[in-house]
Amino acid sequence: MFEEEDDNGFFDDSFDKELKRYEEMINAKNVYYFDPEILEQIIEHFIIKNQLKKGLKAIAIAKDLHPSYIIYDLRKAQIYSTNGQLKESLQILMSLEKIDPFNAEIFITKASVFSQLRDHVKAIKYYEKAIEVSNDDEFLDELEDIRFDLAMEYENMHNYQSAIKVLSEILENNPQNEAAIYEIAYCYERIGNFDKCITFYNKYIDNNPYSFTAWYNLGNIYFLKNNIEKALWAYDYAIVINEEFASAHFNMGNTYMQIQEFDKALEAYQKCVEIDGDDALTISYLAEAYERLERYDEALKYYEKSKDLNPSLAEPWLGIGIIHDLKDDTHQAISYLQQAVTLQPENANFRVVLGEALFKLERLTEAETQLERALQLDPTYSEAIVLLGQIKAEFSLSEALDFILNFENIKSLDSSVRLFLSSILWKTGKKMESLLLFKKEFLIDPNSAKTLLLYLPEAENIADFAQIIENQ
Incomplete structure (x- = not known):
């Protein structure tokens, strides 16, 4: 929107002189004449430097010298927007739109104000207007940025398909736009198109191989696809690039937990705690890793610590209850499990553990x-x-x-339901149906025999069941 200043903080040497002359005028409390374009640059300089009070003062002086130069009002609206004076900003912008209905910058600013107001529908409307009038005016080069802002508004509305469409238009014209690549990958993730998501994250990583967040996000997608090997590979790259990236250690721990490599999960969670300190959720996961390793005393210690750090976190209450139950102290376990259910009443798993x-x-x-x-x-x-x-x-x-x-x-x-049904069919005298159902499950998975014995222990000594097992 504004021209970039050079390394010295000014647009060029001639502007430097004009800025000094302007400051001399302010100090002398006098009025000098400036060309309207120079005053515009001075105002933009103050906006870029976030010296907004100076910017408003410069606008007042500029409007006195050049009252018909509407760019000053636009800059004033932009300063109001930055200051959170959104109503005042909109009032100016509505007046300007009537005067200059084909000015893309007015629409961009108006869209930005509506975005701050969380009115994403109107923000989208004005970004689209800005794109429409930018096709033939001086803002042609800024179309990419406008489209990107438009895509963000669609994302804010969770309309990811529309965001993808806009981001795709950006990438058609500039395949190397890294921000667009990153965002389109995120959008594909949100709609569950993980293959497309992986494609774009890989494309982004090709251009930014040291982006640990991109590697981390890629790992998350592989985890969602249940590609554990690739997930660990991506998380490992994220950690190599940034060893202090706690989220990557945490998700690596979760991944190792899923494949029952509890020692490695424990190590990952310990590193996460080392980086982040006493975070209740991380410590609860650390406790669970100890629990899975049957190191119950250490697990109980960390579950208690997690509970003390955040009594409203349900997981440590559940963990403490499970450990008491494992130690055959089920009476004490129930009070902890009930508290976990109270904290997360919509968690079906917690209710099953309590049940x-x-x-x-x-x-x-x-x-x-x-x-x-x-x-x-x-x-x-x-x-x-x-x-x-x-x-x-x-x-x-x-x-x-x-x-x-x-x-x-x-x-x-799950097959356990059908094997339980087989046991009930047998107990109710429907023996042929029971045997046929068991045989079908056993042919699919021979371990079905062990599951059946959980519900029908006597099956071990029943010839009909033994015959099915021996004949396969």
Whole structure:
């Protein structure tokens, strides 16, 4: 929008002289004559330097000398916008638009004001007007920047498809626009087109190989695609470039947790704590790594520390409850698990963990309540379905059978649901159906036999089940 100053802070030597002359005039409290273009440069100089009071004073002097020169009013509107005087800025801009309806800079400034007001629809409208009138005027070279601002407004509205369209137009004209490449990758990530997202992040990295944030984002996308090897590779590059980048260490820890390399996850979380200090969430994840390594005393220590740092964080309450349960202190575990559910009532997993602990203590009605709520939150939660089926079986096998058979999507659920169904079919005398279902699951995964024994231990000594296993 404004011309760039040179390394000395001025537009050129002649401007330097004019600026000194202007400052002499101010100090002398006198009035000198200046050409309108020189005054415009002086005003822009003060705006660039963020000396806005001086800019407004220069505008007042300029308007007295050249009252018909509307650029001064535009600069005044821009200063008001910067100062947060948005209403005053808009009033000036509306007047200017009537005088000069084809001035792109007026529309750009107006769009910027509406953006600050969070009125993204109007911001988009005026950026589009600016593009429309810029095609044939002096702002042709600034079209790229206008389009980029337009794309950001679409992003602010979560309209990522429109943002992609605008960013694509930028890249058609300038394939090396790094900001556009980065943003289009982000937009593809938001709409779930991870392959396109990877393409653009790789393109950005080709031009910016030392951008640790780009490597980090690339790692996140590979993680979402469940490409663990590539995710770790990208996170590792981010850390090599910036060893103090805590987020990369944290996500690397999460990735190692997913593939059950708990020692490496622990190391990553420890590094993250070393960088970020006592962050409650990171310490909770560190505690979970100790828990998975069955180092329960250390896990409990860090869960307690996380809880003390942030009592409203649900994860450490859950972790403490799980460890007490693992130590056969389920009565004490339940109070912690209940607090975790209170803090995150919409978390189906927390309710299942609590339901399981209640079931263990034969508090069946309470367990049933938690599991039913978990299934309301996530109707495909297989562990909740099986556990609730087991509770119902305590009262009535036929009720448990009806409960499982009511799931129309049973074929798409985890195999544990179907193997539990096989056990209930056997117990209710539907032995042929039970055997056929087990055989089908066993042919897909031989480990199904171990799962069946969890629900029907006597199957180990039943010849019909043994025959299915031995004949395969």
